[in-house]
Amino acid sequence: MKYVVARWEESHRGFWTDPREYLRRLAEFRDRLPEGARRFATDPAHYDFPGERCVKDLRLSEIGMSAMDVGALRLVFSPNPWKHVSGLVVEYTGVRRVDIVEDEHPWDEDEGYGTVLLDEILPVEGGCSHEFALSGSSVRIECADLDARWLEPSAER
Template structure:
C-alpha cells in the first residue's frame, strides 16, 4: 500500500490500521479515478471502522473472470459487523495478482484489513490487503455493489 498504513504506531500501540494518509491524499487524486472507482473510494462509510459498509473484516468468497476482460471479486460479510455482502465488478482488467502468505491457500487470504484505490495509466489499481495476503487488480474501472444478506443463512 502506498498511503494506507497497515502497521502504524499510535503512542505505545503498534499494529494499528491507519487509512488517514490515504484519506488525506484522496481529494487530490479522486478526479483522476474512473467514475465507479471514485464513487467507491470516496464513499464516507468505506474507511469508517464503525460503518456496516467499511471493507474491514469482510472475507474473500470468490474471484471470477480473467485478465483482459471482466472480473468479479465477491466478499462475504462478517455477522458481528456487516449486514451486506460486497461484490466488486472490474472492467477492462489488465493486471491481477494474488500474493498469498501460503501459496497452498490460493485466494483464501483471510479477513480484509483495508484497501487502497489509486489512479493508474489503465484506469485504476485496487489493492486489497488481507491478514494472509494481498489481492491487486488493475482495471479500466470498477463498480462496487452491496447486497443485503442474513446471518441466519450462513452455510
C-alpha cells in the same frame, strides 16, 4: 499499498490499520479516478471502521473470471457476522493485471486469503489500481474501472 497502512505489529500481536494518509491524499487524485472507482473510494462509509458498510473485516470468499468476457473480474466478499448486514461484490472491467500474494506466515491457515484489513484505490494510466491488504494475503488489480455494490441481506451472492 502506497498510503494506507495495514501491517502486522508484533509488539501488539495484532494488525495496525490506518487510512488517514490515504484519505488526506484522496482529494489530490480523486478526479483522476474512473467514475465507479471514485464513487467507491470517496464513499464516507468506506473507512468508517464500526460501520456496516466499511470494507474492513469482510472476508474474500470468491474470485471469478469468465473466459467469455475477457478483461472482467469479480470479487465477492462475505460479511463479518458481528459487523456487516450484507456482503460486497466488486466487478472490474478492462482488467490488465491481477496479482495475488499469499503471506509467508499466515495467521490462520484455515482462513483462505483472509479478511480485509483495508484497501486502496489509486489512479493509473487508463484506469485505476485496487489493492486489498488481507490477513493472509494481498490482492491487487489494475483495470479500466470498477463497480462496487453492497448486496441485499437476502441476496448474498
